[in-house]
Amino acid sequence: xxxxxxxxxxxxxxxxxxxALLFVTSAAYATFPYSGLAGxxxxxxxxxxxxxxxxxxxxxxxxxxxxxxxxxxxPEQVIAWDGSGGTADGLDYSNSRVNYKNDDQVDAIxxxxxxxxxxxxxxxxxxxxxxxxxxxxxxxxxxxxGGPPVAGGFTPFKMSPAHTGGPFSVSxxxxxxxxxxxxxxxxxxxxxxxxxxxAKQGEINGxxxxxxxxxxxxxxxxxxxxxxxxxxxxxVDAFSGTSVWSHDLTTGVSTPYISQLQIANAVKALLGPVPxxxxxxxxxxxxxxxxxxxxxxxxxxxxxDGVGPDTFDRDPNGVGDRIIFSIRQIPSxxxxxxxxxxxxxxxxxxxxxxxxxxxxxxxGHAWDQTYALKNLLVSPNYIDNGYAVIDINAIExxxxxxxxxPASMLLILMGMASSGLLRRRRMA
Numbered sequence: 001x002x003x004x005x006x007x008x009x010x011x012x013x014x015x016x017x018x019x020a021l022l023f024v025t026s027a028a029y030a031t032f033p034y035s036g037l038a039g040x041x042x043x044x045x046x047x048x049x050x051x052x053x054x055x056x057x058x059x060x061x062x063x064x065x066x067x068x069x070x071x072x073x074x075p076e077q078v079i080a081w082d083g084s085g086g087t088a089d090g091l092d093y094s095n096s097r098v099n100y101k102n103d104d105q106v107d108a109i110x111x112x113x114x115x116x117x118x119x120x121x122x123x124x125x126x127x128x129x130x131x132x133x134x135x136x137x138x139x140x141x142x143x144x145x146g147g148p149p150v151a152g153g154f155t156p157f158k159m160s161p162a163h164t165g166g167p168f169s170v171s172x173x174x175x176x177x178x179x180x181x182x183x184x185x186x187x188x189x190x191x192x193x194x195x196x197x198x199a200k201q202g203e204i205n206g207x208x209x210x211x212x213x214x215x216x217x218x219x220x221x222x223x224x225x226x227x228x229x230x231x232x233x234x235x236v237d238a239f240s241g242t243s244v245w246s247h248d249l250t251t252g253v254s255t256p257y258i259s260q261l262q263i264a265n266a267v268k269a270l271l272g273p274v275p276x277x278x279x280x281x282x283x284x285x286x287x288x289x290x291x292x293x294x295x296x297x298x299x300x301x302x303x304x305d306g307v308g309p310d311t312f313d314r315d316p317n318g319v320g321d322r323i324i325f326s327i328r329q330i331p332s333x334x335x336x337x338x339x340x341x342x343x344x345x346x347x348x349x350x351x352x353x354x355x356x357x358x359x360x361x362x363x364g365h366a367w368d369q370t371y372a373l374k375n376l377l378v379s380p381n382y383i384d385n386g387y388a389v390i391d392i393n394a395i396e397x398x399x400x401x402x403x404x405x406p407a408s409m410l411l412i413l414m415g416m417a418s419s420g421l422l423r424r425r426r427m428a
Contacts, residue, residue, distance in 0.1 A: 044401040047185075048401060062214065105235040110217055113299075117322070129186050137212065143338050144386045144387075171379075172195070175195050218398065265354070278291065294327060322348065347360065372390075
């Protein structure tokens with residue numbers, strides 16, 4: 001782990017000479033080079049909220065996607081981040097699909113064995129034991145006219161909340177901005193709905209500061225650009241008919257993992273049919289079932305027979321793969337609360353019960369529409385006194401039994417590396 005002094009010195013050099021520094025092992029230019037950890041292990045269960053700089057294997061997707069090689073637009077490029085502002089190019093899914101060639105924007109990423117998947121799911125009887133990390137979209141539908149719409153009332157207007165950096169006020173408290181990552185602490189360790197900022201803009205990317213983090217994956221290998229985000233979703237699922245893709249890290253080929261029809265059926269089982277007038281307004285207007293679009297993702301893929309493409313399925317005994325996901329916000333002007341989906345509903349789907357999705361229970365509450373409408377209303381100060389709800393954009397889980405100071409963490413990691421105890425990933 002590079003010290004604060006060394007990082008400050010390196011950035012001063014970059015500023016003085018006006019050039020990006022080369023991180024030779026990744027062959028990627030970035031304003032602040034990726035340094036990361038010497039190693040790292042997945043966090044243990046406990047009340048700790050580990051600093052982003054000590055969590056290994058971090059990747060994120062930005063809207064729009066870009067490359068650190070000069071900073072230009074690059075659809076389907078994922079970025080590795082070290083938690084101290086350094087970045088490098090990671091996976092790029094472009095040209096990896098046989099039957100869908102479009103170079104789209106990535107809007108959700110995950111690993112097949114997302115660490116802390118089980119502990120982040122709670123219930124009214126059994127508390128969740130891992131903290132939830134989330135981001136929210138910079139593009140939401142705002143109603144003007146003094147409150148939620150009445151039947152045939154206000155027309156949603158697309159705009160960005162003013163604050164890409166936090167603190168960002170919602171009706172239930174304070175979270176991060178749209179270019180940051182927020183947290184909700186686990187029920188086992190904190191009062192309900194204990195939320196705040198986990199990773200600030202400058203920690204995710206020192207320059208340029210992110211303004212819309214729309215996918216996140218952590219607990220992978222170090223350095224983070226080795227990359228393990230091999231499950232992903234593209235911007236508009238209906239265009240390809242696939243909501244989640246599986247990317248083979250060895251062959252570089254992507255194949256369909258979950259269809260848009262499967263996701264639509266699961267969502268409708270909870271929210272009901274998509275009504276007339278409800279639309280997906282961004283990046284293009286889409287109505288009906290096609291408006292249902294995966295926007296945040298965690299995966300627990302445990303069924304793999306080794307034959308054919310990796311898919312969301314179950315075994316003969318009824319044990320199935322599972323995902324946690326959200327969908328893009330779908331305003332519905334004829335609905336009394338203005339939304340078919342606020343985008344902040346978070347669903348859990350089990351392949352053994354594909355038509356029986358449930359809401360994620362975390363932080364002492366269900367992440368359902370009732371919670372979103374009460375606690376996730378955007379402060380009117382950000383949107384010219386309009387009425388709007390945030391749209392969850394990315395999800396992950398973090399935890400730590402004991403959180404050492406950074407200097408102590410470096411010594412621990414060096415000792416573990418020397419004894420061969422570092423592991424790439426483990427299931428909770």
